[in-house]
Amino acid sequence: MEEQAFLARIRERLGRQDGAPVAPYRRGAPEFWTGRSLSSADRVSTFVERFAQQGGQAWVCPDLTDLHNRLEGFLRDLAPPAIGVWGGDTLKEFQIDGLLARFTVLRWGEAPAKSFADTHVGITGCAAAIADTGTLMMAADAWRGRSVHLLPTVHIALLHARQIKTRLGEALPKPGERVPSSLHFVSGPSRSSDIENDLSIGVHGPAAVYALVLAVEGT
Amino acid sequence: MSQTGIRERAKSALQDPLLQQAVQFTTDRLRTRKANVTETFGRWQEWRDRGRDIRAHTIAHLDFYLQQFADNVRSAGGHVHFAADAEEAAQAIVDIAKKRRAKLVVKSKSMVSEEIHLNRHLEDEGIQVVETDLGEYIIQLAGETPSHIIIPSIHKTREQIRELFTKAGGENLTTDTKALTGFARRTLRTLFQSADIGVTGCNFGIAESGTVVLFTNEGNADMVANLPRTHVVIMGMERILPSFADLEVFSHLLPKSATGQNVITYMSCFTGPRRDGEADGARELHVVILDNGRSRQLGDADFQDILHCIRCGACLNVCPVYRQIGGHAYGSVYPGPVGAVLTPLLNPGPEYADLPYASSLCGACFEACPVQIPLHDMLVKLRRRHVAQGLAKRGERAASRGFRLVFARAGRYRAIIRSGRLGQVLVARHGGIDARIGPLRGWTQTRRAPVLAKRSFREGWPGLRQELRQGNRPPATGTEGAPAHETAVNKE
Numbered sequence A: 001m002e003e004q005a006f007l008a009r010i011r012e013r014l015g016r017q018d019g020a021p022v023a024p025y026r027r028g029a030p031e032f033w034t035g036r037s038l039s040s041a042d043r044v045s046t047f048v049e050r051f052a053q054q055g056g057q058a059w060v061c062p063d064l065t066d067l068h069n070r071l072e073g074f075l076r077d078l079a080p081p082a083i084g085v086w087g088g089d090t091l092k093e094f095q096i097d098g099l100l101a102r103f104t105v106l107r108w109g110e111a112p113a114k115s116f117a118d119t120h121v122g123i124t125g126c127a128a129a130i131a132d133t134g135t136l137m138m139a140a141d142a143w144r145g146r147s148v149h150l151l152p153t154v155h156i157a158l159l160h161a162r163q164i165k166t167r168l169g170e171a172l173p174k175p176g177e178r179v180p181s182s183l184h185f186v187s188g189p190s191r192s193s194d195i196e197n198d199l200s201i202g203v204h205g206p207a208a209v210y211a212l213v214l215a216v217e218g219t
Numbered sequence B: 001m002s003q004t005g006i007r008e009r010a011k012s013a014l015q016d017p018l019l020q021q022a023v024q025f026t027t028d029r030l031r032t033r034k035a036n037v038t039e040t041f042g043r044w045q046e047w048r049d050r051g052r053d054i055r056a057h058t059i060a061h062l063d064f065y066l067q068q069f070a071d072n073v074r075s076a077g078g079h080v081h082f083a084a085d086a087e088e089a090a091q092a093i094v095d096i097a098k099k100r101r102a103k104l105v106v107k108s109k110s111m112v113s114e115e116i117h118l119n120r121h122l123e124d125e126g127i128q129v130v131e132t133d134l135g136e137y138i139i140q141l142a143g144e145t146p147s148h149i150i151i152p153s154i155h156k157t158r159e160q161i162r163e164l165f166t167k168a169g170g171e172n173l174t175t176d177t178k179a180l181t182g183f184a185r186r187t188l189r190t191l192f193q194s195a196d197i198g199v200t201g202c203n204f205g206i207a208e209s210g211t212v213v214l215f216t217n218e219g220n221a222d223m224v225a226n227l228p229r230t231h232v233v234i235m236g237m238e239r240i241l242p243s244f245a246d247l248e249v250f251s252h253l254l255p256k257s258a259t260g261q262n263v264i265t266y267m268s269c270f271t272g273p274r275r276d277g278e279a280d281g282a283r284e285l286h287v288v289i290l291d292n293g294r295s296r297q298l299g300d301a302d303f304q305d306i307l308h309c310i311r312c313g314a315c316l317n318v319c320p321v322y323r324q325i326g327g328h329a330y331g332s333v334y335p336g337p338v339g340a341v342l343t344p345l346l347n348p349g350p351e352y353a354d355l356p357y358a359s360s361l362c363g364a365c366f367e368a369c370p371v372q373i374p375l376h377d378m379l380v381k382l383r384r385r386h387v388a389q390g391l392a393k394r395g396e397r398a399a400s401r402g403f404r405l406v407f408a409r410a411g412r413y414r415a416i417i418r419s420g421r422l423g424q425v426l427v428a429r430h431g432g433i434d435a436r437i438g439p440l441r442g443w444t445q446t447r448r449a450p451v452l453a454k455r456s457f458r459e460g461w462p463g464l465r466q467e468l469r470q471g472n473r474p475p476a477t478g479t480e481g482a483p484a485h486e487t488a489v490n491k492e
């Protein structure tokens, strides 16, 4: 159907005039919710707790050495034949190149996108995290492919404590802001209960999601 | 679609103990979890008020927000198609598929795609269509239709699933959940990668940015949307929210109401296709916006609010009738209280005029609804309308009174079931009841009523719950403390 005819039908049924102004309304979450704010320490601890409730696992790392030790521990245990990683300088601050040197690593933007289908572990950063719900937000661009965290069995996200917001509304795009082609909010591993209500993990997306939170004083 | 009336279908559902057990077990579980999560979350009524206000505002200005949404989808590089009815919507998608010379289409759960019989239209063109939501995949292999809008395969046992998967090429499969989901993961992964087109529904379309938002737990919608070259979104025209700020409200209302989850596992926001320099995501995005009887509800003081629905399924889980007869008995895409209202509204005429009688008018659906749609009032008004139009037959009027009596209160319902069992010894023959007496009269005037089970499901429930619990495997490692029941949230 022609667009204007489609919209005119709606307008007519609603008894509205073309170009009639939109009445004001109470937008977004209730004020008691948007008015809350957690201290930075509480944001970190709430995120870690809720992320675990969703079936993920998060660790707070006091410095880079600790973060490296943990990441190295995971990779040693998982012994992945191939690791997918965000490309360019996106993970530069975490200085993981040395540690990854002894693995087969595919970098987004360099290796062909299709080859990421065979990665077992995907290492990404995130655009923000949400304490309330234990959520990671990934925003796509040329160096931050969606496949890096969608396709592998294990997704490891590296983030700074300061990236953790209290609530979802703080991470969502503001009016007029340029919105990325894909914003992906991840709260724990892929799950299904479609077989006799029995919870199963990793039916399509990653079966394990880990977050390493770098909490360096003053950064 | 509905060759037989609700009561014939209800009758066959009532004779399927497995279906009933599964439906009741699942709905109980979802209901309890919802009660827990909303209590912990707090101030639920205020959230519901806000949800209702936002939906009411959006629908009252739908022409404005739809235009804004469509303009923004296009400025992000997507294509928008407006479809007046199911036929037009299916044709639009078939045209896209033909243009792309598509051979394989992968889908994630979408009720609107069922509303327009998309699979049949594509298959008629020789295009293979694969459902990828685990539950939908199972029932597609079985050649059936969904029994619950959130958990479509609740009526299938693991043994039946093992047989279906074995037929589909699975070797040496056990009935272990891990083995079964492992097979589905491997099989569907290859299909995602070779599909030409991915079709998804849409939970919300954000007007201010032209963003399509999907809520899922399995992650299949992300594969469907991102891996094939072309992503086609099919959405009812009422799926709009004005802004991202409003999405925050529904990111709480939807999963908490649907499955009692605090948060959905994946919330995916697509704004146009992939952009320059990006190496994944669909190259082409089409959004098909469907009317199909929805605009008729606008301006109708009695029924406009049905367009506020966010398809969470909470009203199903609390409905005493749905809990007895399951989703198939409604004979329509949308089951339960929401289906009993929506289906006859979208398809006026005699075909679904009996659906509003599949209700006890107890009001539990309204109480459960996150946007406070007065479903019970609407059911009464629909019955009146159908009576006034002469669509309700005498027997249905009688049955309506019977339903009201039987389901008015759970206590009375239990008492009637018990007394009915004692009384029926006198009239039961050949496993059916032919006598046209007493409270079953409206039903048995034209049909045989099934003999009541020796023990009702309510009476047998404690034992059954025990059994089902024992049958459940512990969750996979790494998920200790994870909620026990998670599933995909439906998309419209």
Ligand code: SF4
Binding pocket: B308, B309, B310, B311, B312, B313, B314, B315, B316, B338, B365, B368, B369, B370, B371, B372, B373, B375
């Ligand atoms: S009508 Fe039913 S499915 Fe729709 S929002 Fe209300 S409870 Fe959810």
